Amino acid sequence: MKTFIKNGTVINPDTAFIQTTNVLIEDEKIMRIGDAQHEEAERVIDATGLLVVPGLVDIHVHFREPGFPQKETIQTGSLAAAAGGFSAVVCMPNTKPAIDTVETLTYVLQTGKRHGAVKVFSSAAMTYGIEGQILTDMESLRKAGAVTFTDDGRTVMDPGILYDCFCKAAELDVPISSHCEDHRFVTSGSFNRGKFSSLLGDPGIPALGEELIIARDILFAEETGARLHIQHVSTARGVQLIREAKARGVRVTAEAAPHHFSITDEQALLSGTMAKVNPPLRTEQDVEAVVQGLSEGTLDAIATDHAPHTIAEKSHPLERAPFGLVGLETAVGLTFTKLVHPGKLQLMDAISKLTINPANIMGLPAGRLEEGHAADIAIIDPNKEWIVEPDTFHSKSRNTPFSGMKLKGKAVLTMVNGNIVYDENSPSG
Ligand SMILES: [Zn+2]
Structure with missing residues (x-):
C-alpha cells in the first residue's frame, strides 16, 4: 500500500x-x-x-503489566501513546512481578508485539524485586532485549551493589536509568518541601534528597565509565550537577517530564492528590532551571513518566494516595504550550528531545524520518x-x-x- x-x-x-x-x-x-x-x-x-515528524519516543512509561491491569495494560497504554503522537515507548520494570527475569521481560515484549499499537521496548530491573539487594542477571536480560537497567520508583542505596551494577553496565555498554531519591533522607511527604507543603501540613520531600543521588550516580558513572541516564530531573541544583558533569566529560544524559517544566508545587493547592508525583512538582525557580536545562541541552530528552492509577487509589487521603500522573496524551500539548510557543525552546530542539535524542540514549531503532527507514x-x-x-x-x-x-x-x-x-x-x- x-x-x-x-x-x-x-x-x-x-x-x-x-x-x-x-x-x-x-x-x-x-x-x-x-x-x-x-x-x-x-x-x-x-x-x-x-x-x-518522526514518531515520538517516550523512554519512561509505566504500563502496569503484569500485575496492575486495573490501572493500565500494555494494550491501553500503547493506545494512549499512539493518541499522544508516540510510536515507541520504554516500559519501566516496577510491575508485579517486577521485570527482573528473562521470563517476565519476554512476556512484556511479546505482549507488546501482539497487542501494542506502538513499538514496546522494555527496561529491566537492576536488582531482584526492585529491592536493592541482589543484582539481576543483567547479561541474560540484555541479550533478551532490555534496553536499560533501572529500579525506577526506587533508588539502589547500597554503594557496593550499585558499584557492581555500574561495572556490569559498562561491560555490556547499556545505560543505567536512575530514579534519584535518597531513601534515608526522604522518608515521608507527598509534595515538595516548602511553602505549600507547610500550608498543607505535609512533611514535604526535600530537593536535596534528589540531588544527593544525582551527585552520587554521576560519581559512579565517572568512576566506572558506565553510561548514566538521570530520570525526571526536577530541581535547579540537579540540572547544575548534570551540566557540570557533562562539561568534564562524564557519560551522562538526562530527561525532564512535561509536568516538571509546566507547573509548580503550588498546583498541590488546586489539584490535591492529582498533583502528587515523584519527584514532586517543585518551585518556580526549579521549573525555570529545568526549562533552561532543556534549551541549553543539559537535559537531552522529554519523557512523560506516564504513571496511571485508578481514581479510587487517588481518592485516598494524601499520605496513602500513590505518586504519579498520566502523561502520554498531554506531552505534545504541554511541550508546545509551555516551551515552543513562548519561544523558550526551538521547534527543532523540541522535536529532537521527543524523538532522536531519547532513541539514541536507549539505542532504539526509532526517532528518524528518513528514506529507507x-x-x-x-x-x-x-x-x-x-x-x-x-x-x-x-x-x-x-x-x-x-x-x-x-x-x-x-x-x-x-x-x-x-x-x-x-x-x-x-x-x-
Ligand atoms: Zn521514577
Missing part, C-alpha cells in the same frame, strides 16, 4: 532537515521525501499547515487549541493535574510501520 503525505512541514532532527514537502510511504517504509509522485498512492493525507511518523498540529478532558483519554486511567487546562498543539495522526494507529479526524481514531 502506498501512502502520500503532502505539503507538510517535514522535520528530521537527525539531519536538521526542515522543509515544506511530501513524504511517500510504501508498505512499512519511507520511500521518498521530496517531490514524490503520488498518482498511484491509495491514501493521500493533506498535511498543509501541519508538522510531519520504518514509516513511524507523527503529524502534529502546532496551533490546534484544545482543552484537556481526562474522560476522553485512551489510557485506562484519568489521574492528571491538567484537567480543564487549555493547550495549543496536539498530535493529530500517528503511524507505526506505515499503519495509522491514531487519527484525530477519523471516528475510529
Whole structure:
C-alpha cells in the first residue's frame, strides 16, 4: 500500500532537515521525501499547515503489566501513546512481578508485539524485586532485549551493589536509568518541601534528597565509565550537577517530564492528590532551571513518566494516595504550550528531545524520518487549541493535574510501520 503525505512541514532532527514537502510511504517504509509522485498512492493525507515528524519516543512509561491491569495494560497504554503522537515507548520494570527475569521481560515484549499499537521496548530491573539487594542477571536480560537497567520508583542505596551494577553496565555498554531519591533522607511527604507543603501540613520531600543521588550516580558513572541516564530531573541544583558533569566529560544524559517544566508545587493547592508525583512538582525557580536545562541541552530528552492509577487509589487521603500522573496524551500539548510557543525552546530542539535524542540514549531503532527507514511518523498540529478532558483519554486511567487546562498543539495522526494507529479526524481514531 502506498501512502502520500503532502505539503507538510517535514522535520528530521537527525539531519536538521526542515522543509515544506511530501513524504511517500510504501508498505512499512519511507520511500521518498521530496517531490514524490503520488498518482498511484491509495491514501493521500493533506498535511498543509501541519508538522510531519518522526514518531515520538517516550523512554519512561509505566504500563502496569503484569500485575496492575486495573490501572493500565500494555494494550491501553500503547493506545494512549499512539493518541499522544508516540510510536515507541520504554516500559519501566516496577510491575508485579517486577521485570527482573528473562521470563517476565519476554512476556512484556511479546505482549507488546501482539497487542501494542506502538513499538514496546522494555527496561529491566537492576536488582531482584526492585529491592536493592541482589543484582539481576543483567547479561541474560540484555541479550533478551532490555534496553536499560533501572529500579525506577526506587533508588539502589547500597554503594557496593550499585558499584557492581555500574561495572556490569559498562561491560555490556547499556545505560543505567536512575530514579534519584535518597531513601534515608526522604522518608515521608507527598509534595515538595516548602511553602505549600507547610500550608498543607505535609512533611514535604526535600530537593536535596534528589540531588544527593544525582551527585552520587554521576560519581559512579565517572568512576566506572558506565553510561548514566538521570530520570525526571526536577530541581535547579540537579540540572547544575548534570551540566557540570557533562562539561568534564562524564557519560551522562538526562530527561525532564512535561509536568516538571509546566507547573509548580503550588498546583498541590488546586489539584490535591492529582498533583502528587515523584519527584514532586517543585518551585518556580526549579521549573525555570529545568526549562533552561532543556534549551541549553543539559537535559537531552522529554519523557512523560506516564504513571496511571485508578481514581479510587487517588481518592485516598494524601499520605496513602500513590505518586504519579498520566502523561502520554498531554506531552505534545504541554511541550508546545509551555516551551515552543513562548519561544523558550526551538521547534527543532523540541522535536529532537521527543524523538532522536531519547532513541539514541536507549539505542532504539526509532526517532528518524528518513528514506529507507520504518514509516513511524507523527503529524502534529502546532496551533490546534484544545482543552484537556481526562474522560476522553485512551489510557485506562484519568489521574492528571491538567484537567480543564487549555493547550495549543496536539498530535493529530500517528503511524507505526506505515499503519495509522491514531487519527484525530477519523471516528475510529
Ligand atoms: Zn521514577
